[in-house]
Amino acid sequence: MNVYSKTDIGLMRSSNQDYCKTGELSDGSVWAVVCDGMGGANGGSTASRIAAETIAEQLKELYNIEKYRDDMEKLIKTAIAIANQRVYDMSLKVYSLSGMGTTVVAAVVKEEVVHIVHAGDSRAYIYENGSLTQITKDHSMVQELVDIGQITPEEARNHPNKNIITRALGTRENLKTDYNGVKFDKDSVLLICTDGLSNYLTDEDIAEFINKSRGDELVSRLVEQAKIMGGSDNITVAVIES
Numbered sequence: 001m002n003v004y005s006k007t008d009i010g011l012m013r014s015s016n017q018d019y020c021k022t023g024e025l026s027d028g029s030v031w032a033v034v035c036d037g038m039g040g041a042n043g044g045s046t047a048s049r050i051a052a053e054t055i056a057e058q059l060k061e062l063y064n065i066e067k068y069r070d071d072m073e074k075l076i077k078t079a080i081a082i083a084n085q086r087v088y089d090m091s092l093k094v095y096s097l098s099g100m101g102t103t104v105v106a107a108v109v110k111e112e113v114v115h116i117v118h119a120g121d122s123r124a125y126i127y128e129n130g131s132l133t134q135i136t137k138d139h140s141m142v143q144e145l146v147d148i149g150q151i152t153p154e155e156a157r158n159h160p161n162k163n164i165i166t167r168a169l170g171t172r173e174n175l176k177t178d179y180n181g182v183k184f185d186k187d188s189v190l191l192i193c194t195d196g197l198s199n200y201l202t203d204e205d206i207a208e209f210i211n212k213s214r215g216d217e218l219v220s221r222l223v224e225q226a227k228i229m230g231g232s233d234n235i236t237v238a239v240i241e242s
Helices: 040-062 072-093 141-147 203-212 215-228
Strands: 002-008 018-024 030-038 104-110 113-119 123-128 131-134 178-183 189-193 235-241
Touching (some): 002 018, 040 072, 072 113, 072 178, 203 215, 215 235
Antiparallel strands (some): 030 104, 123 189, 189 235
């Protein structure tokens, strides 16, 4: 398996509050973490950096412990919980960082299964057999309106409150996360992104790019297309290919 990533400040922001880490575990399993910070330029970038770096560190350390190595949901959720505590503690200690937080998507591909844990509106998708499927479900006010049938998914894309999220790492002492385990077949592609990509490219757009390219070329083309379409936010993409 191979993993690729790219992050870009976009065209309108003065700083990049996204952060991404990727790597490989001791047995060759591959992982990726994508975070989109919030809480002002300094707070957002601090939250996403601490979260991603802590999760990366903990994934590698905990994987050496048998009870975590054999339970990927527990492994990832524990790593995220530790990151949540670190970000939350710092937000209480440093006045200028008060209220900071970040979305998070953390994924590990092991033995033809991708294990995904997330909070917020950054997303994970699986591409297989020419089609793209969103695996995560946004933790956002707009998604809740879609769930109760008050607005359609199409209306959600342009809703004025689409950036209001209902869960974020670091804003509270305890964080509820969602887990998904999905089969990861040969020639499948896992794509994780912040809303700087998903707000500008439809699922069909993303699938078309994956159909035409792979690797570093794919992540670069996706980022550049998001900028062509507006680029008003930071853009981050991570891709794992089987």
